Amino acid sequence: MVLTNAEKQRRYRQKRDADPFKRAEHQAKCRAKYQQDFAVGKLKHINDMTHREQRRQRKEWKKKKIAERKRKANNHAQILTPPSSPVPGPLIHVPDPTPQVGLQNTRRMKRRIAKCYRDNMKLKDQLEAARRLNQKLYVRLSRQRKNSPLMKCPDTPRTKTNKLLRNWNTENRKIKGK
Numbered sequence: 001m002v003l004t005n006a007e008k009q010r011r012y013r014q015k016r017d018a019d020p021f022k023r024a025e026h027q028a029k030c031r032a033k034y035q036q037d038f039a040v041g042k043l044k045h046i047n048d049m050t051h052r053e054q055r056r057q058r059k060e061w062k063k064k065k066i067a068e069r070k071r072k073a074n075n076h077a078q079i080l081t082p083p084s085s086p087v088p089g090p091l092i093h094v095p096d097p098t099p100q101v102g103l104q105n106t107r108r109m110k111r112r113i114a115k116c117y118r119d120n121m122k123l124k125d126q127l128e129a130a131r132r133l134n135q136k137l138y139v140r141l142s143r144q145r146k147n148s149p150l151m152k153c154p155d156t157p158r159t160k161t162n163k164l165l166r167n168w169n170t171e172n173r174k175i176k177g178k
Helices: 005-018 020-040 051-079 101-147 157-165
Strands: none
Touching: 005 020
16 A cells, blocks of 8 residues: 555654654754744744734734634534434423523624624725725826827817917907908
């Protein structure tokens, strides 16, 4: 049977971690590498990052945490799946000593309202950003049109005539023959 690379790696790690001395040695090596990366500047603490880097890092952490929770939920559901139930007999209802249905519903409702508020604020921010972008592009386009060589075409004879006659006063004109 041929082992895949992942299986080979898994076996190697299990074998390494089985020996306490080798495990401690590996952990010390990883710790030294981590500290060296900080000293060189490969890694930074969140406080040492710029605001943009902080946002990017936190976004990455958030995505990883969501993926981790999803994985845990899937593993948890697979591991803790109960065995099939026996044939049901007569149901006996045992009242719960501390009913918390109302409290749970209230919490759930508050969470939903808070989520709607957050979503609304995000949408408002996106809308404002889109408006700003629209305005910026509109100004840029108008400037390009104004400075474009296509817009500065030579005057046609009709335009020249209209420009000359623009300030001409029709009342002072003398008409021939009268």
